[in-house]
Amino acid sequence: MFNSPQNFEPQLAPAFFARGPSPLARLAFFSALSLVLMATDSRIQYLSAARANLMVLLHPLQMIANTPSQLYHFTSEYFTTHHHLLNDNQKLKQEALIQKFALQRLASLELENTNLRSLLEANQTLTEVSKLAEIMRVGSDPFTKKIIVNRGSNHEVITGAAVVDANGVIGQITRVYPSSSEITLITDKSLTIPIQIERNGLRAIAFGNGRDNTLTLPFLPANVDIKQGDRLITSGIDGVYPAGLAVAIVKAIKINPDSPFARIVCAPAGGVENHRQVLIVNLTQSTTQDKPTKAKKPKSANKVKNNPSSASKPNAHN
């Protein structure tokens, strides 16, 4: 009796069984709408304001969704043993001691560095502001590596800021909403990060691999001086990431005789996928010599006073 839907459709027509537009019409309408949305969103970036507003609506839902895991963490923290806490405390004290010692030297080194830089008239400032943020949600799209954290434009987070953890860079802020922001991890396919090999200072650009939680260094010649275990650090020449942060460690170098390029696979140094807190680092003044047009307008808040040509990028501020 129901041989095919084509035979069956006309029976839906009588007015007292009215079903509105036919499924095909609805399909055409809503598909067209989706396609228009996709084109607008990917090409014109016209929808970012709408997206930010909708994210405000999404925020309470997100809080509800996070409640069970927070409750779990809370209870498991509540029931940790005394012994465990004592151990932790001791470990942290030792770490703090070592880090205090390093910090003492850092202050004097920073001073020395600024002096030397001003002598050389090198235009690079090292002032950065960092904020602690907590991960609200891991991006649920298996194709992209993104996380959402609970700090947004209300907390003066800006697009492009670097995100680090205790061991190294983990990503970059790509979208800012009022009370949350989206971090694209360095392993995402769309993220690139300028790096330097710590051992010999060789500069390159690391690309996220998109899967397997790795990065690759393409376009390096097959005879390049890289060894397994080399540490990659940020070069700082992009004005986005502070210089000298650990990015990744070289895991494997594959040389294919057919290709002039080596295939270099690296594992991220930071715990890209295993933290609840991250640090957002804004470079408040990034001054580079390749922007001569902006060098004419020095800001009054500029920290490097003895540097005549220093200026700040206008959009580095909120």
Next chain:
Amino acid sequence: MRTTDLKSIYLSLLAAFIFTLLPWAGVGLLLRPDFVLLTLIFWILRAPHQCNIGTAWFMGLWVDLATGGIFGQYALAYTATSFVAVIYQRRLVLFNNMQQLVYVLALLIISQLVLLTLKTFAGNESLGWVYFVPSLTGVFLWQAAIILGLNTGKYSRSN
């Protein structure tokens, strides 16, 4: 004759959406079924007057927002899937349980294929066969729901 009201449809869709928003990670993310789409298919089969292609599109927009991808990807995938579900809705409620499961699997795979196509256009690399695991877990969830007493068939048969 009609026992479902709009409130229960939208509340269940909201619940499914919150399930999607739970902090899934690692293996959980790989296994996570598409709760929203399953709920949509359920309502489209059971109450096509209240839940139709438009509802699917609207929910797709919210999922798009939550995933942070380009607007309209999930919306298009859900629209296409619900279209297939709507066309065969009359027939589907006469299916027995096994046939219905296969059909739901097909619907879930259609949605994933549309998404895969869109993502590939956007320049993403393929994830391999693991990508289709959520469809299988979705079918398991569907079966679990049937065992727990959710009924897709009887109400629709009366119209």
